[in-house]
Amino acid sequence: xxxxxxxxxxxxxxxxxxxxxxxxxxxxxxxxxxxxxxxxxxxxxxxxxxxxxxxxxxxxxxxxxxxxxxxxxxxxxxxxxxxxxxxxxxxxxxxxxxxxxxxxxxxxxxxxxxxxxxxxxxxxxxxxxxxxxxxxxxxxxxxxxxxxxxxxxxxxxxxxxxxxxxxxxxxxxxxxxxxxxxxxxxxxxxxxxxxxxxxxxxxxxxxxxxxxxxxxxxx
Numbered sequence: 001x002x003x004x005x006x007x008x009x010x011x012x013x014x015x016x017x018x019x020x021x022x023x024x025x026x027x028x029x030x031x032x033x034x035x036x037x038x039x040x041x042x043x044x045x046x047x048x049x050x051x052x053x054x055x056x057x058x059x060x061x062x063x064x065x066x067x068x069x070x071x072x073x074x075x076x077x078x079x080x081x082x083x084x085x086x087x088x089x090x091x092x093x094x095x096x097x098x099x100x101x102x103x104x105x106x107x108x109x110x111x112x113x114x115x116x117x118x119x120x121x122x123x124x125x126x127x128x129x130x131x132x133x134x135x136x137x138x139x140x141x142x143x144x145x146x147x148x149x150x151x152x153x154x155x156x157x158x159x160x161x162x163x164x165x166x167x168x169x170x171x172x173x174x175x176x177x178x179x180x181x182x183x184x185x186x187x188x189x190x191x192x193x194x195x196x197x198x199x200x201x202x203x204x205x206x207x208x209x210x211x212x213x214x215x216x217x218x219x
Contacts, residue, residue: 001204001219003211004185005150006037006104006130006177013178014186017211017219021071021104024053027060036063037104039070045080045088054091061095067215069096070104071130077108093123102126102214111138119145126214131179136165143173148214150174153181155191167195171206175214 004015010029012018022029024040038060040053061069072092074085096103105127107114111134118127129142132149139149149169154162176188193200208219 001208002185002189003176003207003219004178005128005175005211006152006179007185008180009178014184015178018185019067022060024056024060027056030060030063030065032065034065036066037068037070038063038066039072039092039104040088041071042073042075042080042085042088042106043078045085047084050084050088054088057092058095061099061101066101067217068102068104068128069099070128071106072103073106074110074113075106075108076110082110082113089117093117093121096125097123100125102128105129106131108133111142115142115145115147118147128175128214130177133160133162134165135161136168139165139169143170148173148175148210150177151192152177152179152188153183155188155195156183163195166192167197171196171198171203172210175207175210 001016004018007018007020019035019037022036022038027038030036038057040057060066069092072089074089102125105114107129126148128148128150130150132151133154151166154160155166157163176192178185193203211219
């Protein structure tokens with residue numbers, strides 16, 4: 001089974017099981033029989049509408065087809081202040097904690113901040129950093145503290161930090177995704193198996209196990 005943990009497109013692509021990410025204003029697109037995450041993305045955090053937008057997330061979060069909250073997180077490359085982003089981030093942490101659902105993290109140049117938040121808050125719910133893009137040391141620090149890391153098109157950038165870190169990270173803490181890239185989930189799995197030096201079937205079974213452990217659902 002091919003599991004795509006994070007995809008924006010409505011169709012499932014090549015995945016057998018896909019978790020579609022919805023932004024806070026897309027919650028009307030939830031369909032029975034499909035799996036979703038819903039969150040207020042850092043790019044969409046607006047001081048003028050933040051309370052209303054968070055209410056949309058909270059209202060959708062309890063839907064049984066919504067299996068995680070997010071994308072939520074921090075991004076140091078955008079104009080919105082970290083203070084405002086943090087307000088939205090903490091609010092969604094509270095939603096995830098209250099509903100006992102995992103959190104999908106958008107993190108750009110803020111890995112240390114996200115790491116400290118989870119550790120200091122003693123949060124038990126799984127956190128999944130989608131589109132992980134940091135070095136091996138950071139990857140090891142995160143996985144040692146229970147974070148899951150999701151990989152996608154960066155595995156094809158042979159000179160990237162992600163590509164060099166991936167083979168050495170624990171397979172029990174990994175997921176794969178297409179996000180909004182042109183690579184299919186089949187291609188991502190194929191590349192991941194090559195980089196790990198393992199066969200596809202073994203890799204797929206491990207990701208199925210990770211999915212069950214993280215979300216409490218059969219894949």
